[in-house]
Each structure stands twice: as structure tokens, then as C-alpha cells.
Amino acid sequence: MAEHSVKKTVRKRIYTAISAVFWLLIWEIAARTIGSDILLVSPVKVLLIIAELVSEADFWRTLVFSVPRVILGFGAAVAAGIAFAVLSYINDLLNELISPLMTVIRATPVTSFIILALVWISSRNMSVLASFLMVVPVVYSNVYEGLRNTGNKLLEFAHVFGLSRYKKIRAIYIPAAMPYLASAAGAGLGLAFKAGIAAEVIGIPAGSIGGKLYEAKLYLMTGELLAWTVIIIIISMVFEKGMKLLMKRYK
Amino acid sequence: MDIRLNNISKSYNGSYVLKDLDITIPDGAITCIMGPSGAGKTTLINIIMGLIAPDSGTVTGTAGRSFAAVFQEDRLIEHYDAVKNVQLVCHKKLSQEIVREHFNQVGLTDYDDKPASALSGGMRRRVELVRAILADRDIIILDEPFKGLDEDMKLKAISYVKEHASGRTVIVITHNKDEADALGGFIVILNNIGYNKL
Known part of the structure; x- marks a missing residue:
């Protein structure tokens, strides 16, 4: 076997x-x-550009600027999504308030939020907001679904034995919601990077990955553009893998 | 305090499951409820536990009292092992040794650290039984607790219930007259013959 x-x-x-x-x-x-290197650069050249970028201190400064912001937005969205889902689950009125808000956030193009939010907050932190907005409805709807699908039979068992709220949450609700949260978080992390970097491309904060992409586009540096794209994909995959391992460990 | 069911009726989809039922379940004793399938045995205990409301009638003697139960179909926390499933319902932290000792009494071995989902039907039933006993609640309700156990295991489980139920209010649902006789105590026979359609 x-x-x-x-x-x-x-x-x-x-x-x-x-x-x-x-x-x-x-x-x-x-x-x-x-x-034509302007239209499409070969993978070998992209690899060489990546090697060159990695050897520069500026590359790492750029990562340190962008990645923590996306992760911060993602983390905040996971926390808020769980909180909104729990509130929706325990109270119908709160559900009526929260559910349409999530639908609006989900349906609104993230670029609309970004352009609107440029008026409110500094472009340096725009990626935090963009990642947050992209991920929060995904986590919300998945966790809410998980809670709603909590087995009635087990809830009846908890009711009959008079289990404390803490025991119910730990033994019944968390295990019921966890697979849904894991799936939302997996999908959400990729979305967070996409939205976060898109926000940087629009806001162009100095020293960000989005700023580098914008520069590459402006000066028709297709090689750099693809190199940074590949780097974003790799970073996103690394974090996704890390999160999967974390979830597996918890399980 | 005795549990009294006064004039209880319950119907589903226009058909009575229980009709004008009056039963007294004595305090501190074993009561076996018997009857054919569809006689309303499980409905009756669900009403006693407060899981469903009767259409009419009242239940007295349960207010403020705590319950433990073996349900008709297993309700274990699937990712918890056998010991943890029992410990979950105990108010005070019960040592693994005590739980394992009780498992031994019902002939339950080889459960190790396996999650409940990996246990056989008979093993799960005995985990539920030990859980209901060790939960130390006022009223213990056992809905077909020996289902799926072979004769040897069934005898062990019956003597386990008799030993640990002494002086406690225990309601057992069974189809089997021999099981009811072996448990001793009172026997209530539910018979739906003669219940009218609504």
C-alpha cells in the first residue's frame, strides 16, 4: 500500500x-x-534577469516592502472574515447586515476600491487594503458555510450533555469550519498577491513590486516585467505551500 | 423526582406517533421502554430530553436536571480518540486510566489512539455507553445501547450498565425482551396499535 x-x-x-x-x-x-525582446522574452533570458535581480540589494528591499503588506492584508482579512462569519451565524440580524456588505465587496472591482481609497490612504499602504478587500468575502462566505453545515446531530449531542460553549467551539464548530477555512485561505492567498500588486501598480509607491512592474511597462522592459511576474508567482506559491503545511499540522 | 409524562401526543405528517400517553418513570431506577418499530420510543425520549416538543401534554420531573445519552445512531466527535470523547463530556478532568478501566469493563480494547472514525460499530457503541455513564448526569437515556454487539459483549455491557446505574434514573430503549429482563427494573411497552390518523 x-x-x-x-x-x-x-x-x-x-x-x-x-x-x-x-x-x-x-x-x-x-x-x-x-x-523581439519587446514583445516576448525567452524563459532563459527571464531566468538570467531574475538571477541578476536577486543579486541586488534593491530586490530584497522591494520584497520587504511589498510582501509583508500583502500578508498583513491577507491576515487581517482572514481574521475579519472569520469574525463576520461567526457574527452572521449566531445572529440573524447581524447576518442581514453583514451579508449584503460582503456581496458588495465581492462584486465591486478591486480597482474601483483602489482608486477610491487613494483619496483616503497613502499609496504605500494601498496593497494592504486591496488584499484585505479581495480576501475578506471569500473567507467570510466559506467559514459561514462551514458553520451552517455543522452537523445537527452533534449539536443535539452537545445540547443534551450540556456542553460548555468553549467545548462546543473546540470540539464541534472549529473542526466543521476548518476545511472551509483552509480552502478559502488557499484561494485567498493567491488573490491577495494579485490584488496587492495590482494596487501597487496603480498607486506606484516607491520601492514596491508594483512600482517595478509599472517601470518595466513604462520603459517596455518586457524581460523585467516577466521576471517580476515569475517572482510574484514563486512568492505566492511559497506562501501557499507554507500555509498548507500549517493547516496540515493543525489537523 | 419521578419523570411524569402527562397526556403526551405527537404527530408527524398527519399521523400520530404518540397519543394521549401517560407514563411515570421512577426516579433512581432502570426503566426499559419496549415496543415495535414506529411505536414512538425515540420520539418519547426526545421529548423527555427536550429535543422535540409534544403537540400536547406536559413532562414534569426533568426541569433543572442534567442528561447523558446514547443516541440511536452514534454521535462521537470523529477526530477525537475514544478516551477524549469520554473526557469531553465530564465536568471534572477524568484521568485516562479511569476511562480505560471503564472501557475494559465493557470489553473494549485495541482502540489505542485511533480517532473515533476508525473504530468499528460495536466499539463506537461501547464508547458511547461509557461516555453516558461517566458523564455523571442526573438522567441517563440509552437508545438501543447494545445494538451491534455480539452476545458476549452485550452481557458485559448489560452488567456494566447495571453496576454503574445503581440508584440513578436510567431509561433504556430496546426491542429485545431478554435485554430488558437482564437489566431488571421497570418495563414500559409502547404499542401504537389503535392510534388514530389525524
Whole structure:
């Protein structure tokens, strides 16, 4: 059984590697066919640019500026999303108040918020707000759904035995909501990076990843643009992986 | 204080499950409720536990008293192990040793640290039984507590209930006359023959 599982894992990794090589080849062929670094830079060149960027202190300063802000927005959204979901679950009136607000936040284009919010807050912290707004309705709706799907049978058991609120939360509600929260957080982290960096591109705070993307676009530096894009994807994936491990550990 | 059900009626979808029922369940004794399927046994105990309200009639003798139960279908916290499932319902922290000793009394072994979801039906039933006893509540309700147990295990479980239920109000639902006889105490037979359609 274990051997079968190992074989399956190895096979999956091989397939992933084949897929990555396949798409990199397509990219390389497309870049060579087009033959213009302004339109499309080859993956090898992008890799060289990334290597060059990584060796500069400015690169790390840029990461230190942007990444914590996105993570801060994400973390605040997870906390607020859980709080809103709990309030909605325990009180129908609060649900009537919170639910439409979440629908509006979800439906409003994040760029509208960003442009509007530029009037209220400094562009340096715009990515915090953008990440927050993008993630909060996702966490809210998932956790609320999880709480609503808490098994009635178990709640009846808790009621009959007169379990304390603390025990009910720990033994019944958290395990019921956790898979929903994990799924929301997984999807939300990617969204947080997308929205956060988009906010930086609009607000152009100095020393941010979004600022670098904007500069690259302004001076038609397609290589840098793609390099920073790849870097954002990698950072996002690293955090997603870290969060998955965290959730697994909790479980 | 005895539990009294006065003139209790309950219907579902236009059909009576219980009609004008008067029962007294004596305090500090075992009472077995028997009857054919659909006679309203589970409905009756759900009314006693306050999980459902009767259409008419009253229940006295339960106010301010605490309950423990083995439900008709298992209600364990699936990711908790057997010991933790029992400890969860105890007001005071109960040592693992005490819980394990009680598991031994009902012939429950090999549960280790497995989550409840990994236990067999018979093992889960016995965890529920020990949980109901060790919860130390005023009224213990056992809905088919020996379901799925083989004869040997059933005898162990019955003597476990008799030993630990002494002096406590215990209501047991069973289809099996031998189980009721072995438990001793009072027997109430519910019979829905003659209940009228609404």
C-alpha cells in the first residue's frame, strides 16, 4: 500500500516536471519565432534577469516592502472574515447586515476600491487594503458555510450533555469550519498577491513590486516585467505551500 | 423526582406517533421502554430530553436536571480518540486510566489512539455507553445501547450498565425482551396499535 503510494507520488512529480518543461519549451519556441525582446522574452533570458535581480540589494528591499503588506492584508482579512462569519451565524440580524456588505465587496472591482481609497490612504499602504478587500468575502462566505453545515446531530449531542460553549467551539464548530477555512485561505492567498500588486501598480509607491512592474511597462522592459511576474508567482506559491503545511499540522 | 409524562401526543405528517400517553418513570431506577418499530420510543425520549416538543401534554420531573445519552445512531466527535470523547463530556478532568478501566469493563480494547472514525460499530457503541455513564448526569437515556454487539459483549455491557446505574434514573430503549429482563427494573411497552390518523 505504502509502496503504491510512493510510486503514485513519484509519478505525479514526473508528470509535473514534464508539464513544466513542455510549457517552457512552448514559451521558448514562441519567443524565438517572434524574435523581439519587446514583445516576448525567452524563459532563459527571464531566468538570467531574475538571477541578476536577486543579486541586488534593491530586490530584497522591494520584497520587504511589498510582501509583508500583502500578508498583513491577507491576515487581517482572514481574521475579519472569520469574525463576520461567526457574527452572521449566531445572529440573524447581524447576518442581514453583514451579508449584503460582503456581496458588495465581492462584486465591486478591486480597482474601483483602489482608486477610491487613494483619496483616503497613502499609496504605500494601498496593497494592504486591496488584499484585505479581495480576501475578506471569500473567507467570510466559506467559514459561514462551514458553520451552517455543522452537523445537527452533534449539536443535539452537545445540547443534551450540556456542553460548555468553549467545548462546543473546540470540539464541534472549529473542526466543521476548518476545511472551509483552509480552502478559502488557499484561494485567498493567491488573490491577495494579485490584488496587492495590482494596487501597487496603480498607486506606484516607491520601492514596491508594483512600482517595478509599472517601470518595466513604462520603459517596455518586457524581460523585467516577466521576471517580476515569475517572482510574484514563486512568492505566492511559497506562501501557499507554507500555509498548507500549517493547516496540515493543525489537523 | 419521578419523570411524569402527562397526556403526551405527537404527530408527524398527519399521523400520530404518540397519543394521549401517560407514563411515570421512577426516579433512581432502570426503566426499559419496549415496543415495535414506529411505536414512538425515540420520539418519547426526545421529548423527555427536550429535543422535540409534544403537540400536547406536559413532562414534569426533568426541569433543572442534567442528561447523558446514547443516541440511536452514534454521535462521537470523529477526530477525537475514544478516551477524549469520554473526557469531553465530564465536568471534572477524568484521568485516562479511569476511562480505560471503564472501557475494559465493557470489553473494549485495541482502540489505542485511533480517532473515533476508525473504530468499528460495536466499539463506537461501547464508547458511547461509557461516555453516558461517566458523564455523571442526573438522567441517563440509552437508545438501543447494545445494538451491534455480539452476545458476549452485550452481557458485559448489560452488567456494566447495571453496576454503574445503581440508584440513578436510567431509561433504556430496546426491542429485545431478554435485554430488558437482564437489566431488571421497570418495563414500559409502547404499542401504537389503535392510534388514530389525524
